[in-house]
Amino acid sequence: MLTFIGLGLGADGISLQGLRAAQEADVVYAELYTSLLPGLVLAQLEKRIGKRVRVVSRRDVEEDPGEILDHARWKKVAFLVPGDPMIATTHVDLRLRAAKAGIGTKIVHAASIASAAAGLLGLQSYKFGPSATVPFPDNPSTRPYEVLAENLKHGWHTMLFLDLRDKERAMTAPEAIRLLLGLEERLRGGFFTPDLLLAVVARAGADDCLVRADQVERLQREDFGPPPHLLVAPGRLHFVEAEALQVFAGAPKEVLVWHMTRR
Numbered sequence: 001m002l003t004f005i006g007l008g009l010g011a012d013g014i015s016l017q018g019l020r021a022a023q024e025a026d027v028v029y030a031e032l033y034t035s036l037l038p039g040l041v042l043a044q045l046e047k048r049i050g051k052r053v054r055v056v057s058r059r060d061v062e063e064d065p066g067e068i069l070d071h072a073r074w075k076k077v078a079f080l081v082p083g084d085p086m087i088a089t090t091h092v093d094l095r096l097r098a099a100k101a102g103i104g105t106k107i108v109h110a111a112s113i114a115s116a117a118a119g120l121l122g123l124q125s126y127k128f129g130p131s132a133t134v135p136f137p138d139n140p141s142t143r144p145y146e147v148l149a150e151n152l153k154h155g156w157h158t159m160l161f162l163d164l165r166d167k168e169r170a171m172t173a174p175e176a177i178r179l180l181l182g183l184e185e186r187l188r189g190g191f192f193t194p195d196l197l198l199a200v201v202a203r204a205g206a207d208d209c210l211v212r213a214d215q216v217e218r219l220q221r222e223d224f225g226p227p228p229h230l231l232v233a234p235g236r237l238h239f240v241e242a243e244a245l246q247v248f249a250g251a252p253k254e255v256l257v258w259h260m261t262r263r
């Protein structure tokens with residue numbers, strides 16, 4: 001049995017159900033490459049679970065998951081994943097490989113940045129269009145710009161995840177803004193312009209969580225503290241969403257009025 005267990009958004013984000021499943025497992029793996037968990041200390045997690053946690057790389061999971069699957073064939077294997085295990089990850093691939101090998105699978109859900117960001121900003125979750133990741137410049141892609149453009153045309157909100165290499169190399173919001181302004185300069189679609197209303201969510205779920213909304217040109221100059229960071233480009237706003245962006249994310253009223261007359 002292979003059980004995917006969400007670690008939620010921080011050191012205490014695992015659910016009671018997830019903790020119990022990990023405690024009852026024979027082998028516990030964790031991947032920590034798809035997201036950053038502010039405040040997570042592996043030794044503390046191991047103590048709580050009561051067994052060693054084997055941290056695996058993207059390669060171990062996506063290219064060579066033989067060891068995980070071999071264990072799961074005969075034993076209870078827990079696979080810990082930041083956030084909710086199947087959100088903005090490719091772990092459905094591992095689940096399918098397990099299913100094809102006749103191995104039972106389960107998912108224990110946890111909080112995800114996808115729902116937390118909408119909640120923190122006061123944006124309605126059903127008004128989000130497709131999301132995308134802003135990659136580091138050595139792996140360039142126009143995809144985030146195209147996704148944003150398409151969503152804005154429909155009036156949908158856009159969630160932009162930021163690329164992550166390891167604990168030491170996680171993209172920050174100002175870095176992502178610079179890259180997106182670079183794409184605007186190249187593609188000239190008039191979507192990611194300096195006057196665009198944008199929101200930044202930093203460290204959702206942590207005590208020092210920060211949310212801000214303002215025009216791109218102003219956010220670009222702000223310091224949001226350590227990652228993880230996320231960008232949200234609001235689409236058409238209901239007046240309650242606009243009020244929430246003003247009250248909870250400090251969006252200036254004139255910026256919201258300007259945004260609402262354009263979208």
Ligand SMILES: C[S@@+](CC[C@H](N)C(=O)[O-])C[C@H]1O[C@@H](n2cnc3c(N)ncnc32)[C@H](O)[C@@H]1O
Binds near residue numbers: 111114163201204
């Ligand atoms: C690929 S997604 C993985 C999402 C995860 N499976 C989940 O359900 O939360 C990881 C990206 O989401 C964003 N992110 C994740 N946790 C965050 C947090 N607590 N605060 C702000 N952004 C976060 C960052 O941009 C990070 O690089």
